């Protein structure tokens with residue numbers, strides 16, 4: 262549908278630094294020798310072009326496991342990779358001399374490249390920032406204790422120093438991305454203007470309303486014209502005064518634009534509007550466009566079984582064209598092309614890697630689980646993040662990997678076994694209720710929440726039409742409950758942790774900042790902290806439309822397909838700073854949780870009695886100031902009345918269907934269900950919804966709910982309200 266976008270590199274690794282290479286050339290070989298070699302070069306090039314398989318295999322002194330076929334395949338792939346990545350290629354190597362390698366680096370030689378050399382290229386790309394004039398590791402052979410080991414480190418665990426390095430890398434990458442984006446934006450703007458000029462050459466003010474009919478009635482719309490009108494309208498909206506029709510308002514243009522976007526990209530008006538409102542019209546266009554193309558394929562090296570260099574080597578041997586994903590990750594590899602199915606290679610089956618979107622590394626990096634900790638992954642299936650956590654913890658401590666969906670939990674078990682995670686226990690529970698009471702005291706909790714999936718529309722275009730108003734009430738409601746439970750499951754006095762990471766693959770405010778804002782109000786014992794992910798991505802919104810959020814919301818991170826070329830994602834890191842209490846004891850705070858280990862001093866710990874112990878001690882911020890959680894700077898979430906709002910939406914939905922809400926909703930039910938479960942969709946539309954529904958049922962089953970005095974009073978209140986309505 263949309264104009265094809267070329268596959269962009271997942272955050273471009275820095276190109277090889279030619280000046281450093283020249284320096285090395287000079288140092289390694291004298292000038293006279295260089296001249297001699299240069300004279301001999303054509304002959305060598307010819308020889309290389311004719312290189313036979315035997316020569317490839319015997320290139321290095323040390324015996325290599327180079328797969329001849331794989332190497333041969335790579336020769337062909339080299340050119341393809343050039344085309345895809347548009348970058349200078351890694352170095353073809355020859356055992357003859359290092360100088361030859363340098364010639365190749367200069368791009369003179371058309372010679373063959375074996376798989377080892379590809380890996381060398383990768384290591385160069387990975388660490389080129391660290392290169393200095395004395396660095397021997399730009400190119401090397403496999404022999405001896407060569408610094409190459411540090412270039413493509415065998416030990417890719419994130420030590421403290423490495424973590425800092427990763428953060429620095431992210432900043433560097435981010436700066437590069439900014440520069441690249443600026444250039445791209447300029448280019449796009451120019452293109453847009455050029456094309457607009459071509460079609461509106463006749464007049465200064467493009468008449469987009471004049472050609473409102475882009476196709477004959479009953480016929481498919483002319484997509485070319487539609488696209489043109491979209492770009493024209495965006496241009497007009499950028500300068501309404503001089504380009505717009507004086508008889509038309511901004512709202513008229515926005516309306517036209519939204520309708521065109523719906524027709525062109527196939528969204529419902531409801532969702533198109535919701536997503537459109539996140540951006541300027543120009544950026545919204547880029548977002549919708551990006552949703553039409555797939556994100557780069559990325560695999561994560563499982564460091565419990567191998568290291569990235571060996572994995573890259575093995576896959577290159579099989580004809581896979583790949584590169585390190587970017588400096589921000591030491592375990593990711595972006596795959597450009599593959600001659601074999603990536604989900605069926607021997608390395609895959611042996612658990613050396615997992616196919617995992619780049620953005621889904623980020624929540625785990627933010628959580629930063631430490632060896633020997635006790636960690637909970639509340640919604641874990643199929644386990645991309647669980648297995649990454651397990652690897653970061655080096656198979657020590659304990660990861661509880663939970664998912665409410667049984668079939669998905671089976672997949673999770675499969676991945677855990679395949680990847681050799683031995684510190685992991687799988688549970689199949691509704692995480693909204695299961696953990697805080699039964700099993701708390703976690704050092705860290707990850708909640709990668711079920712969501713509407715508006716960040717992954719390129720993977721699941723069904724989202725464009727399947728998500729409705731009701732979903733945007735019911736799903737955030739569940740996310741709030743889950744996040745409250747996540748907080749209540751954490752031990753605030755954990756010596757190493759006390760952190761919660763909340764993430765979604767959705768870009769809407771309802772599922773991200775609004776959920777976090779809600780829990781900040783409900784749990785004054787948490788605060789937003791820096792994700793540690795550097796400047797990669799954009800800050801979370803501190804205000805949106807009429808809503809104002811906590812100023813620290815800017816510490817949360819948003820990722821967008823059109824900005825970072827990753828799936829749309831949101832990451833927020835919270836620190837629990839006091840025992841579980843609730844600002845409103847009648848709300849979702851459990852009467853007793855196992856989340857907090859008994860506090861050491863006078864702070865009253867939660868007990869197992871029905872009545873919640875509320876710690877009235879004001880919670881102090883790091884600077885010693887008392888935190889203001891009651892209204893004030895952030896609001897206007899005056900009253901939490903999710904159930905009412907959902908009920909209202911349900912009534913509206915039924916009315917739209919032509920049904921009488923009173924008749925339908927007041928029908929006597931066979932079994933008694935909780936407020937929320939009666940409001941779940943009758944028909945599961947997506948896997949998430951299906952799971953949600955199931956988990957709701959599971960939650961109801963066999964769970965004896967403890968009702969506090971406050972809860973009883975609130976219920977009474979609600980009944981009174983409903984009766985008066």
Ligand SMILES: C[S@@+](CC[C@H](N)C(=O)[O-])C[C@H]1O[C@@H](n2cnc3c(N)ncnc32)[C@H](O)[C@@H]1O
Pocket residue numbers: 621639640641642643644645646647663664665666669690691692693709710711712949952953956957
């Ligand atoms: C976004 S996916 C998780 C992806 C996973 N973290 C990964 O990286 O592979 C959300 C998961 O939440 C699960 N889920 C939905 N409702 C749940 C609940 N109440 N308790 C626990 N898990 C739930 C779904 O089954 C789904 O697998």
